[in-house]
Amino acid sequence: MTVPNMAEARCCFKLLYAIVLVLLLHMNSPCIGCSERDRQALLALKQGLVGDDGDRLLSWGREAQNKNCCQWEGVYCSSNQTGHVVKLDLGDQSLQGKISPELIHLQHLEYLNLSCNNFGWGKIPDFIGSLSNLIYLDLSYANFGGQIPNQLGNLTHLQYLDLSSLSSSDMSPLPVNSIHAKNLNWLPNLSGLKHLDLTYTNLSDVVGWLEAVNMLPKLTKLILVDCLLPPPVISSVSLMNSSNSLVHVDLSNNNLNSSIFQWLSGTHTNLVYLDLSWNNFRGSSIPASFGNMSSLEYLILRGSKLEGGFPNSFAKLCRLRSLDLYGNRLSGQLTNFVEILSECVQNTLEHLDISYNKDIVGSLPDLTNFLSLKHLDFSGNNLSGRIPESIGQMSKLETIWFGGNSLEGVISETHFSKLSKLSSLDLSSNSLLLNFSFDWIPPFQLRSIYLGSCKMWPASFPKWLQTQKNYTGLDISDAGISDTIPSWFWDLSQKLEIMDISHNQLRGTVGNIRLEFAPSLNLSWNQLEGPIPSILSKASILDLSHNNFSGAASFLCATKDSNLTFLDLSNNHVSGELPDCWIHFKKLVFLDLSNNDLFGKIPTTMGYLFNIQTLRLCNNTFVGELPSQLKNCRKLTLLDLGKNNLSGSIPEWLGASLPNLAILMLRDNEFYRSIPPQLCHLTRIQILDLSMNNISGTIHKCLNNLIALAQNGNSSLTIQHEYMTQLGEEIFVWEYEEEASLIWKGVRYKYKSTLGLVKSIDLSNNKLTGEIPSEITDLVGLISLNLSRNQLTGQIPPRIGMLQELDSLDLSRNQINGRIPNSLSRIDRIGYLDLSENNLSGKIPIGTQLQSFGPSSYGGNPLLCGLPLLRTCDEDEEGPRQIVLVNQDDQDGLITQGFYISLGLGFAIGFWGVFGTLLFNRSCRYTYFNFWTCFTDWLYVKAEIIRQRVPNTR
Numbered sequence: 001m002t003v004p005n006m007a008e009a010r011c012c013f014k015l016l017y018a019i020v021l022v023l024l025l026h027m028n029s030p031c032i033g034c035s036e037r038d039r040q041a042l043l044a045l046k047q048g049l050v051g052d053d054g055d056r057l058l059s060w061g062r063e064a065q066n067k068n069c070c071q072w073e074g075v076y077c078s079s080n081q082t083g084h085v086v087k088l089d090l091g092d093q094s095l096q097g098k099i100s101p102e103l104i105h106l107q108h109l110e111y112l113n114l115s116c117n118n119f120g121w122g123k124i125p126d127f128i129g130s131l132s133n134l135i136y137l138d139l140s141y142a143n144f145g146g147q148i149p150n151q152l153g154n155l156t157h158l159q160y161l162d163l164s165s166l167s168s169s170d171m172s173p174l175p176v177n178s179i180h181a182k183n184l185n186w187l188p189n190l191s192g193l194k195h196l197d198l199t200y201t202n203l204s205d206v207v208g209w210l211e212a213v214n215m216l217p218k219l220t221k222l223i224l225v226d227c228l229l230p231p232p233v234i235s236s237v238s239l240m241n242s243s244n245s246l247v248h249v250d251l252s253n254n255n256l257n258s259s260i261f262q263w264l265s266g267t268h269t270n271l272v273y274l275d276l277s278w279n280n281f282r283g284s285s286i287p288a289s290f291g292n293m294s295s296l297e298y299l300i301l302r303g304s305k306l307e308g309g310f311p312n313s314f315a316k317l318c319r320l321r322s323l324d325l326y327g328n329r330l331s332g333q334l335t336n337f338v339e340i341l342s343e344c345v346q347n348t349l350e351h352l353d354i355s356y357n358k359d360i361v362g363s364l365p366d367l368t369n370f371l372s373l374k375h376l377d378f379s380g381n382n383l384s385g386r387i388p389e390s391i392g393q394m395s396k397l398e399t400i401w402f403g404g405n406s407l408e409g410v411i412s413e414t415h416f417s418k419l420s421k422l423s424s425l426d427l428s429s430n431s432l433l434l435n436f437s438f439d440w441i442p443p444f445q446l447r448s449i450y451l452g453s454c455k456m457w458p459a460s461f462p463k464w465l466q467t468q469k470n471y472t473g474l475d476i477s478d479a480g481i482s483d484t485i486p487s488w489f490w491d492l493s494q495k496l497e498i499m500d501i502s503h504n505q506l507r508g509t510v511g512n513i514r515l516e517f518a519p520s521l522n523l524s525w526n527q528l529e530g531p532i533p534s535i536l537s538k539a540s541i542l543d544l545s546h547n548n549f550s551g552a553a554s555f556l557c558a559t560k561d562s563n564l565t566f567l568d569l570s571n572n573h574v575s576g577e578l579p580d581c582w583i584h585f586k587k588l589v590f591l592d593l594s595n596n597d598l599f600g601k602i603p604t605t606m607g608y609l610f611n612i613q614t615l616r617l618c619n620n621t622f623v624g625e626l627p628s629q630l631k632n633c634r635k636l637t638l639l640d641l642g643k644n645n646l647s648g649s650i651p652e653w654l655g656a657s658l659p660n661l662a663i664l665m666l667r668d669n670e671f672y673r674s675i676p677p678q679l680c681h682l683t684r685i686q687i688l689d690l691s692m693n694n695i696s697g698t699i700h701k702c703l704n705n706l707i708a709l710a711q712n713g714n715s716s717l718t719i720q721h722e723y724m725t726q727l728g729e730e731i732f733v734w735e736y737e738e739e740a741s742l743i744w745k746g747v748r749y750k751y752k753s754t755l756g757l758v759k760s761i762d763l764s765n766n767k768l769t770g771e772i773p774s775e776i777t778d779l780v781g782l783i784s785l786n787l788s789r790n791q792l793t794g795q796i797p798p799r800i801g802m803l804q805e806l807d808s809l810d811l812s813r814n815q816i817n818g819r820i821p822n823s824l825s826r827i828d829r830i831g832y833l834d835l836s837e838n839n840l841s842g843k844i845p846i847g848t849q850l851q852s853f854g855p856s857s858y859g860g861n862p863l864l865c866g867l868p869l870l871r872t873c874d875e876d877e878e879g880p881r882q883i884v885l886v887n888q889d890d891q892d893g894l895i896t897q898g899f900y901i902s903l904g905l906g907f908a909i910g911f912w913g914v915f916g917t918l919l920f921n922r923s924c925r926y927t928y929f930n931f932w933t934c935f936t937d938w939l940y941v942k943a944e945i946i947r948q949r950v951p952n953t954r
């Protein structure tokens with residue numbers, strides 16, 4: 001309708017309206033349909049609401065032809081002549097705003113659904129309690145907040161109540177503004193209630209929630225997921241008065257303890273569905289009394305810290321279809337579990353998940369008696385022995401997940417002979433050998449194929465993969481394949497989400513592939529060659545490291561607004577100048593281009609990598625100064641530019657603008673001038689390597705500001721990063737561990753699993769002058785200090801013995817004079833010492849350590865005497881006894897950092913530490929995801945990645 005006509009139209013309506021009103025008053029015409037009072041109430045309701053994308057409820061109008069509100073969208077009237085509105089169904093209409101109090105005029109309303117709209121975290125209006133005829137009330141996912149009004153207790157006819165909620169934007173477990181309640185005193189009034197869902201409402205203060213629920217004699221479905229429910233206080237009274245009407249109970253994600261078992265198993269013998277996952281049953285085993293719930297079809301007890309074995313009473317659960325005990329601490333022989341189950345549920349059980357219990361042991365029994373089994377998950381246990389060939393007869397099987405056990409032996413075609421419905425297979429991380437005939441045509445079409453670390457025999461590329469047209473996930477990493485990748489392989493399913501073919505000896509080039517989404521691709525540690533196809537820049541994670549790829553890096557610029565978060569091209573032969581298109585890589589978190597043949601300047605657009613945390617460009621031939629734009633990369637944790645030809649002074653912004661920097665490696669370049677004092681602002685720095693440059697000037701006294709180095713202990717073993725990628729509606733959370741290689745006691749070591757503990761300063765091979773500042777002895781966390789090959793003068797700081805964690809000290813090839821401080825002999829841990837080629841004098845202090853080094857550690861100091869040198873000391877060289885300044889208190893801390901360091905040598909496990917995807921695809925059109933709850937229990941996260949391998953497992 002155009003604006004000029006509005007006034008005119010409204011005028012006409014007024015007239016019409018008056019006529020209708022007269023008619024209404026004088027006769028009760030059956031054709032009017034809708035009562036005027038209800039119509040006015042609905043119009044008032046509409047007035048308070050707007051659509052998020054313009055006008056909604058278009059059919060709700062004042063126009064004459066729209067008069068009958070019973071015909072409005074979402075409005076339903078009683079069939080009799082008065083035409084009262086009895087049902088209002090406004091779910092998922094993208095409505096926003098406030099609910100008008102006029103709503104209470106709909107006195108005949110029995111059904112009200114306002115779910116999946118946005119009421120801006122406002123309180124649930126009290127006046128809803130006046131709609132006393134309500135039978136059905138759904139306010140779920142509508143962004144209500146505040147306290148649940150007690151007036152709900154007036155809705156005594158209510159049978160269905162859903163107040164569940166979840167914020168789509170807030171990542172905390174419960175949004176601060178979520179619906180909450182101090183008590184549930186209003187609940188027992190709803191004596192006709194059959195369905196109650198308060199998911200994500202905060203009930204942490206409601207001590208008597210169980211009593212309140214118990215007083216609902218007709219309740220069949222109870223859903224209180226993630227409500228912070230406290231453990232109930234069970235009294236004999238509460239057990240006696242308990243109704244036994246419940247059929248479906250979901251109390252997952254709460255703080256319940258084993259007291260809940262008493263309540264459930266005592267009375268609720270009609271339960272069909274029970275989910276108690278993600279509670280805390282630490283110290284309890286699965287109660288035998290669960291065996292009494294003979295109606296149970298679904299029993300879900302994920303991640304709840306249950307211990308012990310499997311109760312014999314489960315043999316009585318004859319209707320069980322789904323048993324999910326993932327991620328507990330159960331132990332025992334798998335064969336015992338299976339024997340108990342096979343008593344009764346052989347024909348019904350479809351879903352069996354006992355994964356990630358660690359101590360479930362023994363070999364896999366024959367399961368062919370379980371005629372209905374579709375989903376079998378035994379992963380992450382300690383199962384051994386062979387997989388029986390009989391599994392190939394279980395023709396209903398859709399998923400087999402046996403990954404992460406100690407299974408061994410040969411897998412052949414027989415293992416799959418009748419598995420035509422198999423869609424997801426995980427045999428990874430076992431000691432299995434896959435031996436299929438060359439032209440095997442499997443009976444299945446898999447969606448996910450996880451065979452990492454299974455060895456393929458023969459070692460040629462598995463030809464049967466050519467028959468699989470539809471997979472989203474493929475892992476054949478570390479499979480011992482030594483072959484050229486056939487060209488058909490690159491004709492991938494367009495729905496590919498994850499591919500890992502790393503750690504083989506695959507040759508050839510990357511063929512023509514099409515990528516629709518942004519998958520994660522790991523092709524690392526092979527012998528692939530040729531230029532990198534530009535299509536690969538569409539990936540979200542791309543690891544091509546340790547191959548023979550060549551050609552220019554310009555392939556990257558083919559994609560605008562790239563989804564890449566992780567890019568590793570290290571250890572290839574990528575050559576030429578780096579393209580200057582990094583403005584399109586704002587999602588990038590990790591970039592490793594080290595060990596290639598890149599040259600030229602570092603592009604200034606790298607300053608657009610706002611999310612970058614790890615940047616490695618080492619061992620190329622980059623020249624010029626560091627572009628100052630890099631100071632925008634404020635999230636940088638690791639910056640490794642070593643072994644290039646970079647020059648200029650070390651920029652001040654490195655210290656001033658990169659507050660998170662933990663590892664800074666500029667070694668083996670041509671930097672000159674002095675170290676800027678701003679580097680002392682790097683309070684998180686752990687590894688500072690400026691060696692092999694032309695740096696002059698003195699070492700700053702402000703060194704003691706380097707807090708991370710001035711603390712011992714407290715650090716975590718690794719430096720970890722998490723980041724997210726999105727594939728369609730799914731959010732994947734990935735993790736990688738930072739890695740760094742250091743020259744340690746003259747040898748290069750890689751650190752990863754213990755990198756968090758490595759604390760080192762290396763300023764060797766420069767032109768530093770002046771004294772070693774005594775402040776350096778405040779850096780008590782230091783494990784390695786290398787100041788060799790400079791022009792340092794003065795004395796070794798007398799308090800050097802404060803550096804109790806020191807494993808390696810190199811001050812050689814300077815002009816340091818004076819005596820070796822006695823305190824040095826008190827550093828028990830020191831394993832490498834070089835003081836040679838200085839002007840040190842006097843007697844080498846006697847101590848447990850200093851004499852254990854060879855004379856070469858002290859050589860080139862003509863005035864030095866005493867063991868291990870051959871020159872004995874004169875009377876006056878003995879010198880006065882120095883005061884020992886080292887605190888002797890904690891001498892027996894044997895297993896501290898230094899100990900762990902030695903565990904970290906050469907540690908190399910692929911970064912492919914996927915730990916999860918999390919998806920909460922609720923009824924509304926949003927994808928909700930519950931990020932932080934998952935992080936608190938990484939097992940859960942891990943669970944969800946496995947879940948996603950098979951869509952719709954339930």
Ligand SMILES: *[C@@H]1O[C@H](CO)[C@@H](O)[C@H](O)[C@H]1NC(C)=O
Binds near residue numbers: 078079080084
């Ligand atoms: C018809 O209307 C009357 C009064 O408005 C009400 O009491 C009755 O329940 C209605 N009947 C039906 C079938 O809805």
Ligand SMILES: *[C@@H]1O[C@H](CO)[C@@H](O)[C@H](O)[C@H]1NC(C)=O
Binds near residue numbers: 129
């Ligand atoms: C509804 O409940 C409130 C509080 O529980 C009460 O004060 C009120 O009288 C009740 N009746 C109506 C019709 O609102």
Ligand SMILES: *[C@@H]1O[C@H](CO)[C@@H](O)[C@H](O)[C@H]1NC(C)=O
Binds near residue numbers: 445470
């Ligand atoms: C591929 O998977 C989809 C499910 O995502 C299924 O509908 C389709 O039938 C499958 N195609 C083949 C050839 O198996």
Ligand SMILES: *[C@@H]1O[C@H](CO)[C@@H](O)[C@H](O)[C@H]1NC(C)=O
Binds near residue numbers: 517518560563726
């Ligand atoms: C990045 O991902 C989004 C969502 O998955 C997709 O729509 C977009 O096309 C992708 N961009 C590129 C350059 O691939």
Ligand SMILES: *[C@@H]1O[C@H](CO)[C@@H](O)[C@H](O)[C@H]1NC(C)=O
Binds near residue numbers: 572595596597619
């Ligand atoms: C540097 O890179 C080259 C290849 O470009 C490689 O051969 C060499 O081993 C690398 N050096 C180090 C120290 O990694």
